[in-house]
Amino acid sequence: MSSGEDDLIARYFRPLAQSPGALGLIDDAALIESNSDDLVVTTDAIVEGVHFLPDDPPDSVARKALRVNLSDLVAKGATPAGFVLTLALREVRENWLAPFAAALGDDATRFGCPLLGGDTVSTPGPTMISITAFGRVPRGTMVRRDTARAGECVVVSGSIGDAALGLAILQGRAGRWDGSAAAADAMVERYRVPQPRLMLAPAVRQFASAAMDVSDGLMGDLAKLCAASGVTARVEAEAIPFSPPARAWLSGDPERIATLVAGGDDYEVLCTVPENQLSAFIAAATLAEVPVSTIGRIGAGTGTVQLLDGNGREIVLPRLSFSHF
Amino acid sequence: MSSGEDDLIARYFRPLAQSPGALGLIDDAALIESNSDDLVVTTDAIVEGVHFLPDDPPDSVARKALRVNLSDLVAKGATPAGFVLTLALREVRENWLAPFAAALGDDATRFGCPLLGGDTVSTPGPTMISITAFGRVPRGTMVRRDTARAGECVVVSGSIGDAALGLAILQGRAGRWDGSAAAADAMVERYRVPQPRLMLAPAVRQFASAAMDVSDGLMGDLAKLCAASGVTARVEAEAIPFSPPARAWLSGDPERIATLVAGGDDYEVLCTVPENQLSAFIAAATLAEVPVSTIGRIGAGTGTVQLLDGNGREIVLPRLSFSHF
Numbered sequence: 001m002s003s004g005e006d007d008l009i010a011r012y013f014r015p016l017a018q019s020p021g022a023l024g025l026i027d028d029a030a031l032i033e034s035n036s037d038d039l040v041v042t043t044d045a046i047v048e049g050v051h052f053l054p055d056d057p058p059d060s061v062a063r064k065a066l067r068v069n070l071s072d073l074v075a076k077g078a079t080p081a082g083f084v085l086t087l088a089l090r091e092v093r094e095n096w097l098a099p100f101a102a103a104l105g106d107d108a109t110r111f112g113c114p115l116l117g118g119d120t121v122s123t124p125g126p127t128m129i130s131i132t133a134f135g136r137v138p139r140g141t142m143v144r145r146d147t148a149r150a151g152e153c154v155v156v157s158g159s160i161g162d163a164a165l166g167l168a169i170l171q172g173r174a175g176r177w178d179g180s181a182a183a184a185d186a187m188v189e190r191y192r193v194p195q196p197r198l199m200l201a202p203a204v205r206q207f208a209s210a211a212m213d214v215s216d217g218l219m220g221d222l223a224k225l226c227a228a229s230g231v232t233a234r235v236e237a238e239a240i241p242f243s244p245p246a247r248a249w250l251s252g253d254p255e256r257i258a259t260l261v262a263g264g265d266d267y268e269v270l271c272t273v274p275e276n277q278l279s280a281f282i283a284a285a286t287l288a289e290v291p292v293s294t295i296g297r298i299g300a301g302t303g304t305v306q307l308l309d310g311n312g313r314e315i316v317l318p319r320l321s322f323s324h325f
Numbered sequence: 326m327s328s329g330e331d332d333l334i335a336r337y338f339r340p341l342a343q344s345p346g347a348l349g350l351i352d353d354a355a356l357i358e359s360n361s362d363d364l365v366v367t368t369d370a371i372v373e374g375v376h377f378l379p380d381d382p383p384d385s386v387a388r389k390a391l392r393v394n395l396s397d398l399v400a401k402g403a404t405p406a407g408f409v410l411t412l413a414l415r416e417v418r419e420n421w422l423a424p425f426a427a428a429l430g431d432d433a434t435r436f437g438c439p440l441l442g443g444d445t446v447s448t449p450g451p452t453m454i455s456i457t458a459f460g461r462v463p464r465g466t467m468v469r470r471d472t473a474r475a476g477e478c479v480v481v482s483g484s485i486g487d488a489a490l491g492l493a494i495l496q497g498r499a500g501r502w503d504g505s506a507a508a509a510d511a512m513v514e515r516y517r518v519p520q521p522r523l524m525l526a527p528a529v530r531q532f533a534s535a536a537m538d539v540s541d542g543l544m545g546d547l548a549k550l551c552a553a554s555g556v557t558a559r560v561e562a563e564a565i566p567f568s569p570p571a572r573a574w575l576s577g578d579p580e581r582i583a584t585l586v587a588g589g590d591d592y593e594v595l596c597t598v599p600e601n602q603l604s605a606f607i608a609a610a611t612l613a614e615v616p617v618s619t620i621g622r623i624g625a626g627t628g629t630v631q632l633l634d635g636n637g638r639e640i641v642l643p644r645l646s647f648s649h650f
Contacts, residue, residue, distance in 0.1 A: 035359065036359055045446050046446075117368060121376070
């Protein structure tokens with residue numbers, strides 16, 4: 001009576017669906033009960049061979065699939081409320097699915113974002129994981145992308161470029177540098193497993209005028225935020241937070257900055273903060289134990305966003321971000 | 326400054342995103358504003374070569390992708406509120422994307438279910454469309470699958486098996502029958518473009534004790550509903566609503582009933598209704614201009630669901646439904 005698909009769901013995913021709204025995954029739908037909060041909805045898919053590598057460990061694939069969505073929620077100031085999962089598989093492989101589901105469940109618990117439902121389909125193509133995640137914000141408080149104003153500060157969390165360097169290392173494109181094996185591993189880990197800055201969400205909601213997460217490259221994403229807001233921006237390269245390994249790699253060739261600031265997969269929060277709120281934002285971020293750096297300034301007009309070196313000269317980048325097409 | 330992905334979204338999908346919650350698709354997230362309703366969430370993906378054929382017209386692919394989700398919402402008694410779209414494409418082809426987006430927009434308007442957001446990714450594999458759709462129900466009124474009780478009537482909307490026959494025709498598996506070309510086209514159309522029974526949702530919410538949509542095959546889906554509810558069911562084959570073409574095809578070989586009742590893609594509503602509510606449900610369905618048929622009865626216990634012929638003998642089916650794995 002039960003099909004292979006039902007068995008798969010029962011075996012691997014029902015244990016993750018402990019939230020009442022998941023209805024034990026026996027229904028075709030999940031329930032998000034009403035309260036006074038607005039619901040923030042985000043959806044992001046990752047494809048084998050595009051967003052993750054065929055030999056990436058399945059547990060890191062699961063974590064990446066969920067965390068790229070959590071990163072979007074954080075940038076909107078939202079608290080995670082749950083997610084639905086679409087999983088397209090060529091075949092059912094126990095040694096892939098078991099660690100995938102275990103890691104997904106672990107992250108769902110860690111980030112308070114339970115599995116609510118999903119769909120499992122077969123595909124003759126690459127594995128694909130599409131997640132739609134939900135977050136709650138008090139009514140009317142979602143932080144948008146199109147509300148930055150001239151004169152505000154540009155702030156970013158964490159460090160930028162580590163994931164792009166990690167991918168370059170994995171693909172043998174990083175070239176010569178004197179980084180240790182441990183440093184290289186740390187960069188690869190940043191590529192494989194994003195660290196969504198959940199603790200920063202309340203500060204973003206309280207103090208940021210506009211925000212988005214950095215997923216396609218710092219400069220390109222800032223350009224998108226500026227275009228949406230009808231403003232422009234200048235970024236001081238020397239103020240961008242690079243990790244020690246990224247800084248060491250950059251010192252080998254200054255042109256490598258293009259990979260770091262336009263390479264993507266950072267999953268840090270990029271936001272604009274009015275100058276008179278900046279110290280309060282930094283204090284709140286510090287309390288939340290999330291490092292933040294002020295990297296530039298929003299300007300009036302709609303020109304190209306500029307990256308400036310220590311002498312105020314523009315560093316021209318071959319491209320600003322990753323694009324699928 | 327703008328990428329190919331942004332151009333694609335701006336060109337094809339922003340015109341569809343007129344709902345305020347979509348934020349013009351310039352943000353990473355969409356907003357569903359709170360009210361007193363519960364939110365029903367469902368997600369269904371369709372994959373080229375699995376759920377639709379590579380040469381299916383792109384407009385019918387778009388309609389199928391959205392409508393299979395709307396069908397789930399209807400069966401939960403929900404009113405559509407919007408959807409997010411994940412689109413995985415090998416390449417950007419104007420002559421595929423333009424009719425796809427136009428049809429999706431047309432259906433979104435027709436069914437009052439606006440595009441709220443999405444993600445567009447490249448894939449080296451088949452085209453895949455994953456939609457997560459949202460519906461609203463008054464608090465606490467979502468119709469579940471696990472709440473059928475012994476003695477209740479089994480009711481199904483519309484006609485059963487047309488889509489499975491349409492797929493058999495497309496795949497050259499239908500064999501000899503005296504159906505007209507127009508009848509064959511009508512069956513293929515049922516396979517390609519489901520007709521979600523939106524007008525039936527209020528009646529389902531008011532009178533059905535349990536419900537789901539028929540997507541994988543009538544008998545298999547009824548078996549799932551019964552398993553979830555801890556009951557069993559008997560279905561009278563002669564009471565199943567077959568369309569004239571399906572009936573003509575069935576008359577050529579009685580074993581073809583297996584294709585009709587276990588073939589899937591019907592996207593009709595399957596529900597259980599307490600006997601003392603049945604006439605009220607039928608009256609409401611009639612008012613909504615949705616044909617419904619009482620096809621069987623729920624029984625106590627947890628045995629296999631049975632399909633009975635006109636003499637009360639069981640018709641044994643080789644399988645009950647479609648399964649991906």
